[in-house]
Amino acid sequence: MRIRRNKSKTPIKMPALDELEQEYKRTKYVARYLEVLRSTVFTLITVAAVAVLIAVLLLPVLQIYGTSMTPTLSEGEIVVSVKGSTFETGDVVAFYYNNKILIKRVVCQAGEWFDIDSDGTVYINGEAVEEPYVTDPAFGECDIELPYQVPESRIFVMGDHRSVSVDSRSSTVGCVAEEQIVGKIVFRLWPLNEMGFVH
Secondary structure (H helix, E strand, C coil): CCCCCCCCCCCCCCCCHHHHHHHHHHHHHHHHHHHHHHHHHHHHHHHHHHHHHHHHHHCCEEECCCCCCCCCCCCCCEEEEECCCCCCCCCEEEEEECCEEEEEEEEECCCCEEEECCCCCEEECCEECCCCCCCCCCCCCCCCCCCEECCCCEEEEECCCCCCCCCCCCCCCCCEEHHHEEEEEEEEEECHHHCEECC
């Protein structure tokens, strides 16, 4: 085994104690910084994943297309819906229909009788219904036999803009089954000047 010797005869300079301490502190700081950075990135990814899951599973965010719900909801507005299984008359709900999501208002529950006259007045179980959210009542596209009884486990829905809305009055759409429902529309996010609860 051969041992190399320092032929230059230049003495090897050993770092001073304070230099060693500074280097130790710097290395420790870098290690701590990287640990905090890693932890922050992990936390942000976790929060983002949870937010996506909540948005998809519990609080779907939807954008309004069309004019069937004016004046309550207008085209381009962004709303939040809440998943649930029970909906009351007057609730605004989103539901799947032919690979699209439609938004309408619950007008009649399972087992109740729906009727509408030529001027657009709605009757539930023979009594006229007050609908302050409707500004333009109309008979609309209606090809069902009146009066109509809502089948079990279904809800009868209509758009607030009655003259243009295609809804449960049309046999094409019909009544909405529980499994079709995305959720109840509860809050408007956009535009900011209209932000607030949806009634």
